[in-house]
Amino acid sequence: MSVLRVGVAVLLGAVFALLGAAPAAAHTVGGVGATNFRTTLSALGPAVSGVTLKVIENGSRLEMTNTTGADVTVRGYADEPYAKIGPDGIFVNDNSPATYLNANRFGSVKVPAGVNPENPAKWRKVGDGSVFRWHDHRIHWMAKTMPAAVAAAPTEHHQISTWTVVIDAGGRELSASGTLEWVPGPDPGWWFLAAGGAVLLVLGAALLPRPARWLGTAAAAMVVIDLVHSVGIGLITAGTVPERIGAVIGSDFTQLLIWLIGGLGAALLLRGHLRAAWLTAVSGLLIGSISGLSDLPALWRSSAPSALPADLNRATVAVALGLGVGLLLALPLVLRRYATARAGNSVAPTGVGVAEVDQPVTTEETDAAVTVASAPTEEPSPEPATGPAEGPSPEPATGPAEGPSPEPAAAPVVAGAAVAGGISRRSAVGLVAAAGVGGLVGAAATISLRDGSSAAPNTNTTGTAVPLSDLGTRIVPFHGTRQAGIVTPTRQQAHAVLAAFDLVEGASRDALRSLLRGWTAAAARLTAGLPLGADDNTAALGLGAASLTVTVGFGPSLFGKAGLAGTDRPAGLAPLPAFPGDELDPARSDGDLGVIIAADDPTVAYHAVRALQGIAKGTATLRWQATGFARARGAAGDEGATLRNLMGQVDGTNNPKSTDPDFERRIFVGEDGPDWLRGGSYVVIRRIRMLLDDWDALAVPAQEKVIGRRKDTGAPLHGGTEVTPVDLSARGTDGKLAVAPDAHIRLAAAANNAGAAMLRRGFSYADGLRPDRAPDAGLLFLAWQADPGRGFVPVQQRLANGDALSRFIRHEASALFAVPPGAVEGRYLGQELVEP
Amino acid sequence: MRLRLVAIGAAAVLSLSGCAIFGPEGGPGGAGMKKPALAPTTAEDAVDAVRGADGVQRATVTLTDGLRFTPSTVRAQPGTVELTFVNGGATPHDVAVSDAGGTPDTGNLNGGARGTVRVTVTAPGRYPYPCLYHASSGMVGTLVIG
Numbered sequence: 001m002s003v004l005r006v007g008v009a010v011l012l013g014a015v016f017a018l019l020g021a022a023p024a025a026a027h028t029v030g031g032v033g034a035t036n037f038r039t040t041l042s043a044l045g046p047a048v049s050g051v052t053l054k055v056i057e058n059g060s061r062l063e064m065t066n067t068t069g070a071d072v073t074v075r076g077y078a079d080e081p082y083a084k085i086g087p088d089g090i091f092v093n094d095n096s097p098a099t100y101l102n103a104n105r106f107g108s109v110k111v112p113a114g115v116n117p118e119n120p121a122k123w124r125k126v127g128d129g130s131v132f133r134w135h136d137h138r139i140h141w142m143a144k145t146m147p148a149a150v151a152a153a154p155t156e157h158h159q160i161s162t163w164t165v166v167i168d169a170g171g172r173e174l175s176a177s178g179t180l181e182w183v184p185g186p187d188p189g190w191w192f193l194a195a196g197g198a199v200l201l202v203l204g205a206a207l208l209p210r211p212a213r214w215l216g217t218a219a220a221a222m223v224v225i226d227l228v229h230s231v232g233i234g235l236i237t238a239g240t241v242p243e244r245i246g247a248v249i250g251s252d253f254t255q256l257l258i259w260l261i262g263g264l265g266a267a268l269l270l271r272g273h274l275r276a277a278w279l280t281a282v283s284g285l286l287i288g289s290i291s292g293l294s295d296l297p298a299l300w301r302s303s304a305p306s307a308l309p310a311d312l313n314r315a316t317v318a319v320a321l322g323l324g325v326g327l328l329l330a331l332p333l334v335l336r337r338y339a340t341a342r343a344g345n346s347v348a349p350t351g352v353g354v355a356e357v358d359q360p361v362t363t364e365e366t367d368a369a370v371t372v373a374s375a376p377t378e379e380p381s382p383e384p385a386t387g388p389a390e391g392p393s394p395e396p397a398t399g400p401a402e403g404p405s406p407e408p409a410a411a412p413v414v415a416g417a418a419v420a421g422g423i424s425r426r427s428a429v430g431l432v433a434a435a436g437v438g439g440l441v442g443a444a445a446t447i448s449l450r451d452g453s454s455a456a457p458n459t460n461t462t463g464t465a466v467p468l469s470d471l472g473t474r475i476v477p478f479h480g481t482r483q484a485g486i487v488t489p490t491r492q493q494a495h496a497v498l499a500a501f502d503l504v505e506g507a508s509r510d511a512l513r514s515l516l517r518g519w520t521a522a523a524a525r526l527t528a529g530l531p532l533g534a535d536d537n538t539a540a541l542g543l544g545a546a547s548l549t550v551t552v553g554f555g556p557s558l559f560g561k562a563g564l565a566g567t568d569r570p571a572g573l574a575p576l577p578a579f580p581g582d583e584l585d586p587a588r589s590d591g592d593l594g595v596i597i598a599a600d601d602p603t604v605a606y607h608a609v610r611a612l613q614g615i616a617k618g619t620a621t622l623r624w625q626a627t628g629f630a631r632a633r634g635a636a637g638d639e640g641a642t643l644r645n646l647m648g649q650v651d652g653t654n655n656p657k658s659t660d661p662d663f664e665r666r667i668f669v670g671e672d673g674p675d676w677l678r679g680g681s682y683v684v685i686r687r688i689r690m691l692l693d694d695w696d697a698l699a700v701p702a703q704e705k706v707i708g709r710r711k712d713t714g715a716p717l718h719g720g721t722e723v724t725p726v727d728l729s730a731r732g733t734d735g736k737l738a739v740a741p742d743a744h745i746r747l748a749a750a751a752n753n754a755g756a757a758m759l760r761r762g763f764s765y766a767d768g769l770r771p772d773r774a775p776d777a778g779l780l781f782l783a784w785q786a787d788p789g790r791g792f793v794p795v796q797q798r799l800a801n802g803d804a805l806s807r808f809i810r811h812e813a814s815a816l817f818a819v820p821p822g823a824v825e826g827r828y829l830g831q832e833l834v835e836p
Numbered sequence: 837m838r839l840r841l842v843a844i845g846a847a848a849v850l851s852l853s854g855c856a857i858f859g860p861e862g863g864p865g866g867a868g869m870k871k872p873a874l875a876p877t878t879a880e881d882a883v884d885a886v887r888g889a890d891g892v893q894r895a896t897v898t899l900t901d902g903l904r905f906t907p908s909t910v911r912a913q914p915g916t917v918e919l920t921f922v923n924g925g926a927t928p929h930d931v932a933v934s935d936a937g938g939t940p941d942t943g944n945l946n947g948g949a950r951g952t953v954r955v956t957v958t959a960p961g962r963y964p965y966p967c968l969y970h971a972s973s974g975m976v977g978t979l980v981i982g
Contacts, residue, residue: 033859035861036861037861077930077969078932078941097928097930097944097969100928101969106927107927107928107969108926108927109928110928110946110947111928111944111946116943116944137969137970137972137973138972139972141973142903142969142970142972142973142975143872143902143903143970143973143974143975144860144870144901144902145860145870145871145872145902146860146861146869146870146871146872147872148872150866150869151866151869151871151872154862154865154866154869155865155866160972160974161973161974162972163972180972187864187865188864296858297858297859297861297863299864300863300865301861659972671959671961
């Protein structure tokens with residue numbers, strides 16, 4: 001046993017000990033690695049110059065900067081002062097539980113007895129400067145188990161919650177609010193293939209003549225790529241330079257070991273010392289088992305703590321891992337070649353020792369002439385002494401996480417066959433590579449198929465495995481305390497049919513009851529994907545529910561008919577006032593009963609409205625009908641991206657979220673409404689035609705001035721991203737307001753409308769050409785609110801009186817419906833109204 | 837054949853060990869994700885407060901490390917309700933009963949501690965009791981009056 005072998009054995013032992021001791025904790029920032037959770041700050045208002053707030057470290061912490069000359073105070077969980085950033089430095093309140101809870105990401109601490117947020121603040125200085133960072137538990141998911149909605153559908157986009165943090169600055173109360181979302185990541189199949197490709201490259205290199213230089217290059221590449229990856233993490237880490245350097249190195253020095261061992265190995269290999277393959281193998285083992293493994297989730301999660309673009313970061317993870325595993329697996333290949341070379345050399349003494357191993361290394365160091373002389377010893381030997389069972393297997397990896405396999409698998413068999421049949425080395429390399437690629441494709445396919453059982457039957461011959469039937473089989477529950485179609489499904493369907501019905505002259509209360517009973521029963525069946533039986537027109541035969549929702553409402557004109565007193569009409573259902581510029585067509589407006597039907601399939605949606613029309617026959621007739629569309633499921637790379645309207649603008653960025661603390665109060669009718677409407681909502685429908693020819697003739701900067709946002713990114717014109725809070729007071733370099741005085745987002749801002757909020761869930765429409773050859777296209781605007789008088793009406797009044805966008809749109813139809821709560825099983829929609 | 841077995845094996849290892857290796861968010865496609873133990877709200881997850889001799893209706897609610905209340909719903913009649921919150925885990929909580937004329941809260945409850953909130957509610961309705969620390973992670977219970 002040589003000194004070298006003993007040394008390597010000791011080193012390996014140390015590495016394995018380290019493996020056991022250090023769990024996968026290498027690359028996290030602020031305690032967070034790659035994640036699908038996304039925390040967004042959507043607003044900080046009112047804006048105070050010099051006070052900025054940022055979400056940092058993938059949502060782990062908030063960062064407050066105060067460059068004003070006055071103190072800024074962050075409030076804790078019970079509204080108490082928690083931290084103070086000011087000219088004297090940074091202070092925390094020892095009487096605020098937040099001071100203790102915010103020490104780590106999961107708040108797993110004990111708050112000292114006697115800490116009471118109601119006691120006067122006891123300030124303790126924690127640092128100088130103007131920047132404070134803290135783990136705010138309002139902005140991230142705190143449970144160790146996933147939210148129920150995410151657990152039910154992990155590959156779908158979900159809104160988890162919204163958050164608010166209150167800040168006091170200069171006597172003003174600032175409110176920072178944002179969202180927490182679940183954004184599913186990409187399919188990692190291709191990245192696994194990339195990692196596998198890197199493994200095969202290294203294995204192939206090990207079989208080439210003079211492998212030292214190739215392996216050295218691979219090891220150097222691995223170290224450089226891993227360095228780039230780590231620098232990406234260091235760059236995004238908040239804090240001082242030493243803290244950032246610490247983040248580059250990682251918490252357990254794995255990274256440092258990889259670079260030192262790998263770098264040394266690479267340098268020696270490049271100088272021709274093939275023995276250094278041991279070093280690069282150890283470095284590869286470290287990447288494969290610790291660092292690479294803990295970074296691996298970046299391949300399938302939507303965000304990772306890195307300053308690099310997400311896909312570049314994924315590439316560094318996949319390729320570094322592939323090279324590392326390749327270098328590890330290449331070691332036995334290299335060793336085998338020595339054994340083979342030795343066996344073919346009759347001069348060599350028995351026993352595998354360092355001296356023999358060194359011999360080919362010398363060959364590597366010599367010039368070409370000597371290489372020719374030594375060439376015969378490099379040829380594969382026909383001698384079967386080194387059978388496939390000997391030594392660790394050089395089997396090509398089928399997954400980046402796989403270590404050395406003790407089982408002699410396919411590759412040695414191939415190698416053995418190549419040797420026995422006298423096949424050239426190049427052919428052997430090709431065979432190994434081909435076998436490896438096959439294994440990788442199999443592994444990737446198995447992984448992607450595991451995502452959903454429904455994917456399997458749809459696997460087609462072209463190799464794509466799009467889960468088509470998934471769209472059709474989705475069911476949005478009909479029964480419940482809320483009607484579906486308002487906040488469910490989370491992801492708006494792709495097609496809509498809106499319709500209004502008028503009761504026939506003299507329709508009785510009984511007739512209205514049986515209509516509602518019939519609609520409820522039909523909607524329950526259709527939304528579950530079931531046909532209606534004998535009366536079904538089979539238009540949707542063979543189609544699934546496709547997320548069909550049927551939402552029913554009552555118009556102002558219903559009161560005074562069917563035995564309902566006009567005085568019973570709730571205040572919120574007063575007809576909408578006329579707005580300046582309205583060009584409403586009564587034939588396409590209003591109605592006694594309104595239905596909003598939406599589905600991910602257009603035929604399913606239309607079939608449903610036809611069915612309701614059939615049931616209404618004799619009691620109510622169709623007054624108007626409109627069809628609209630939104631983004632189809634699967635059409636966008638980012639399913640969570642804000643929809644764009646036909647003007648090309650993102651539309652709905654500032655929509656309230658279903659998890660806002662006051663969402664319920666703003667969208668659903670509460671205690672102040674009539675009994676039959678409690679838990680329901682009001683919907684305003686406006687058919688808004690867009691003068692697309694005029695609009696498209698406008699230069700993009702002029703369009704952006706009209707809206708107040710950039711067209712491409714949706715960012716406010718003062719800069720940032722789509723979700724950057726709009727600063728209405730920001731000015732450009734020319735001293736003018738960045739968001740123009742008549743810009744759409746300024747006039748529509750909740751801050752300018754006494755906090756009016758509505759949930760907009762509209763659909764585009766395109767109904768061919770008008771008589772003047774202009775497109776008859778625009779937006780079927782749908783807005784849900786608890787009270788139109790505090791939602792749509794004030795906002796529209798403001799918009800109609802000065803919105804720059806008004807020149808490019810026409811409101812052509814309008815309707816308002818009171819939408820009752822949902823029907824639990826055994827009851828029907830509106831039962832409380834018609835059977836008081 | 838052998839390669840295919842290896843591939844399937846690798847995928848199986850990835851999926852089985854998704855949570856152990858890759859944390860609560862799991863492996864690709866959410867495989868091995870750590871799922872919540874309880875359905876968010878079930879009918880059995882509600883209890884009726886018990887009226888004592890003094891006319892006060894009382895119920896005890898346990899707070900868990902899974903950031904949930906058990907039960908998540910307490911039903912009571914209009915009047916005075918006293919809720920006792922027992923922290924059954926190790927994570928600190930602070931429970932407030934909101935919209936009941938101010939928001940009285942338990943103050944900080946370390947693991948094992950208990951706190952009481954007494955509210956008088958006359959209007960029927962739903963009164964949420966969120967944990968002030970963890971409300972945005974879904975730790976919200978409901979007091980149903982009427």
